[in-house]
Amino acid sequence: RKEVEQDPGPFNVPEGATVAFNCTYSNSASQSFFWYRQDCRKEPKLLMSVYSSGNEDGRFTAQLNRASQYISLLIRDSKLSDSATYLCVVTRNFNKFYFGSGTKLNVKP
């Protein structure tokens, strides 16, 4: 079983829409949680950390549900520039990062 599972998408949404992604993780001992963004043919970059209490960064909101072992990312008022692949990441055993395969988002004009 994969450490981290995500719906590959693509999610095709119009500008201004709200879109949400979920990912699930298999190991309850997972310690930290992140969302990374990867543009086509580029390296992954940290979008935001995910805290148990939930956290927000501008148009982006991340939530963690430890009981159900899933993480979510909500993007409000989608922009064309949000088009990318969003990678869910969990860590275990200190500094061992496990990446999901990513969810592709296409924001259309």
Add this chain to the structure above:
Amino acid sequence: DAGVIQSPRHEVTEMGQEVTLRCKPISGHDYLFWYRQTMMRGLELLIYFNNNVPIDDSGMPEDRFSAKMPNASFSTLKIQPSEPRDSAVYFCASSMTAFNEKLFFGSGTQLSVL
């Protein structure tokens, strides 16, 4: 800071040849990671180092792959002999010592083995 620097950006080689990928982590980062990314398997951790010492190489696919970190500012990933199924993007990443610090990735090396 220049960020994580990888070279070459692109490598095209023939099956059976030796391939060496290079990485310079961000100064002051104690952890260095090598990842491989393919469409089929996504991002896979191959090996990671802490203070130049390999900590976990369980992701290295087979003996054809080897990695070294002779000092804090340089690491190599070598494939010998290379095979077409090794074709992928290879990323190097580094992070600081603190617990679960974020990863900083290099731009990657696109490897094509013909």
